[in-house]
Amino acid sequence: AIPLVVAINTSLAARNGMLVRDRIAMEEARNLDAIIFDKTGTLTEGEHGVVDMATVDGVAEDAALALAAAVESDSEHMIARAIREAAEERDLTVPDATGFEAIKGRGVRATVDVSGFAGGPLDESGGGDEVYVGGPNLLTQLDREVPDHLRQFADEAGQNAHTVVYLVREGELVAAFAMADVVREESYRVVDALHDLGIEVAMLTGDSRDVAAAVADELGIDTVFAEVLPEDKDKKVQELQDQGKLVGMVGDGVNDAPALTRADVGIAIGSGTDVAVQSADVILVQNNPMDVVRLVKLSKASYRKMQ
Numbered sequence: 298a299i300p301l302v303v304a305i306n307t308s309l310a311a312r313n314g315m316l317v318r319d320r321i322a323m324e325e326a327r328n329l330d331a332i333i334f335d336k337t338g339t340l341t342e343g344e345h346g347v348v349d350m351a352t353v354d355g356v357a358e359d360a361a362l363a364l365a366a367a368v369e370s371d372s373e374h375m376i377a378r379a380i381r382e383a384a385e386e387r388d389l390t391v392p393d394a395t396g397f398e399a400i401k402g403r404g405v406r407a408t409v410d411v412s413g414f415a416g417g418p419l420d421e422s423g424g425g426d427e428v429y430v431g432g433p434n435l436l437t438q439l440d441r442e443v444p445d446h447l448r449q450f451a452d453e454a455g456q457n458a459h460t461v462v463y464l465v466r467e468g469e470l471v472a473a474f475a476m477a478d479v480v481r482e483e484s485y486r487v488v489d490a491l492h493d494l495g496i497e498v499a500m501l502t503g504d505s506r507d508v509a510a511a512v513a514d515e516l517g518i519d520t521v522f523a524e525v526l527p528e529d530k531d532k533k534v535q536e537l538q539d540q541g542k543l544v545g546m547v548g549d550g551v552n553d554a555p556a557l558t559r560a561d562v563g564i565a566i567g568s569g570t571d572v573a574v575q576s577a578d579v580i581l582v583q584n585n586p587m588d589v590v591r592l593v594k595l596s597k598a599s600y601r602k603m604q
C-alpha cells in the first residue's frame with residue numbers, strides 16, 4: 298500500500314509545482330525542525346540597482362563606475378548587471394578589460410586597460426591595472442582596510458539593508474557602491490506560516506552582516522548566517538543538524554548546491570541553476586517561497602494517513 302500512497306503523493310506534489318526527486322525527503326519534510334533560506338533571490342527579489350556611491354578624494358564617481366563596469370563586464374552576477382546598467386545610464390565609456398576571474402562568494406577581478414581611458418584622476422599609471430570589485434569577503438581576502446569615509450558610507454548603507462561592494466584598484470580601495478534589493482512580498486507570510494508550524498527559520502548569505510541583520514529583522518527570522526563563503530554554506534546546515542535538528546535548505550544558486558545536498562530536505566526554487574536542481578530533493582518549479590510551506594503541509598497531510 299505504501300508505494301501507492303507515495304505515488305499519489307508525488308503526483309499531487311507535481312500538480313502543486315513540486316518535483317520530488319527523493320521520496321524519503323518528501324516524507325521527512327513533515328518533521329523539519331528548521332528551514333534555512335538563501336537570502337538573495339530567494340527571500341529577496343535579488344534585483345540589485347546601484348542607489349548610491351562614494352569615492353576617495355581625487356577619484357571621480359564616473360571614473361570609478363566605469364572602472365567597476367569594466368571588471369564586471371564578464372560576470373553574470375546580479376551585482377555585475379546592476380553596475381553595468383548604472384554605467385550605461387550615465388553614458389560612460391567602459392574601458393577594455395582582460396583576464397577576468399570570478400572569486401566565488403567574494404567578487405571579481407580583471408586587468409583593465411586604462412591607457413586610452415578618459416578616467417580623470419584614476420588614469421595616471423597607464424597600461425593594465427589590476428582591479429577588483431567585491432564585498433566584505435573580498436576585502437578580508439585582500440587584507441584591505443576600509444578608509445573612514447567609505448566605512449561610514451558602508452555603515453549607513455548597511456543600516457538601510459543596502460548591499461555594498463568595493464572597488465580596489467592596484468591594491469588601493471578607491472570607491473564603494475550601495476545596491477538596493479527588496480524583500481519579496483511573499484517572504485513575510487512564509488516566515489509567519491513556518492513559525493505557526495513550529496519551524497525555526499534561518500537565513501544564509503554571503504552578503505554582509507548588517508544587510509543580513511536588516512533583512513532578518515524585517516522578516517522576523519530566528520537565525521542568521523552572514524558573510525558565509527560558498528564552500529562554508531554546508532557547514533551551517535551541519536551546525537543546526539549537530540543541535541539535533543532535522544534541517545531543510547532552500548536555495549537557487551550554484552553556491553547553494555553543497556548545502557542542499559547536506560540538508561535533510563534540500564529544496565531548489567524557481568529558475569534554480571542546474572547544479573542546484575541536481576543537488577535538491579525537491580524542486581519548486583514556480584519561483585514562490587510560499588511553496589515551501591505548502592510542501593511541509595502536503596508532507597504532513599500525506600504521511601499522516603500512512604501511520
Ligand code: ADP
Nearest residue numbers: 337372374376402403404430431432502503504
Ligand atoms: P549570496 O550568498 O547572497 O547568494 P553570493 O555568494 O553570490 O551571494 O555572493 C556573496 C557576496 O560576494 C556578494 O554579496 C558580494 O559581496 C560578493 N560578490 C559575488 N559576486 C560578485 C560580483 N560579480 N561583483 C561584486 N561582488 C560580488
Ligand code: MG
Nearest residue numbers: 335337338550
Ligand atoms: Mg544566491
